Amino acid sequence: MSSQRKVAVITGASQGIGAALVKAYRAAGYRIVASSRSIAASTDPDLITVAGDIADPATAERIFSEGVERFGRIDTLINNAGIFMAKPFTEFSQQDWLLNINTNLAGFFHVSQPAIEQMVRQGSGHVVQITTSLVDQPINGVPSVLASLTKGGLNAATRSLAIEYASRGVRVNAVSPGVIKTPMHPEANHSMLAALHPVGRMGEIDDIVNAVLFLEQAPFITGEILHVDGGQSAGHW
Structure with a gap:
């Protein structure tokens, strides 16, 4: 197959933001390698699905061996896979700690390293993290230490990688959402969650997709943490 069409790798791609990103990038003409633990097989010749745990290095190996072998290149990586646990700090278990570290940080490492290697060989590429x-801006009543620790690490890695690879054609950015209306939030909680944002509503999945697409089309932006949070990060109200 021709390797001229652009290719995007999207993790956490089976539902919510990840599934919407797959749809948006396909609509933009990209070939896709989509991964999640439970993603279904694809009949689309321009869409490879890889089922597996992103914390397992073998999953990352399959993503890139299958993606590069079939499509010949990787232009964009969207590190969307992640977990969020709202627990008081003293109630986190060792299992909680390992699950957060393995999914949010180890998964990022295992996938981003081969992606950036491929992008450097090509002389161009774009990596985007979805953080929080x-x-x-921590919120009283929303205990989030492990999310802040791991996603904060991704923000720091975003800036560091942006500087390290700027001269080699690879951009690295992040989108930092507020609370987004996804299947993980029961409708009964929507009013409470909407009130956490100065604009008075939860974010929509399209708000995040549009932010990622904006960064995709902005070649002079790298090292950016783009807040898409209804004013949440600006301060208290």
């Missing part, structure tokens, strides 16, 4: 505005 709780890193910059």
Whole structure:
């Protein structure tokens, strides 16, 4: 197959933001390698699905061996896979700690390293992390230490990688959402969650997709943490 069409790798791609990103990038003409623990097989010749745990290095190996072998290149990586646990700090278990570290940080490492290696060989590429505005603006009543620790680490890695690879054609950015209306939030909680944002509503999945697409089309932007949070990160109200 021709390797001229752009290719995007999207993790956490089976539902919510990840599934919407797959749809948006396909609509933009990209070939896709989509991964999650439970993603279904694809009949689309321009869409490879890889089922597996992103914390397992073998999953990352399959993503890139299958993606590069079939499509010949990787232009964009969206590190969307992640977990969020709202627990008081003293109630986190060792299992909680390992699950957060393995999914949010180890998963990022295992996938981003081969992606950036491939992008450097090509002379261009773009990596985007999906983090959280709780890193910059904690909210009383929303205990989020492990999310802040791991996603804050991704924000720091975003800036560091942006500088390290700027001269080699690879951009690295992040989108930092507020609370987004996804299947993980029961409708009964929507009013309470909407009130956490100065604009008075939860974010929509399209708000995040549009932010990622904006960064995709902005070649002079790298090292940016783009807050898409209804004013949450600006301060208290």
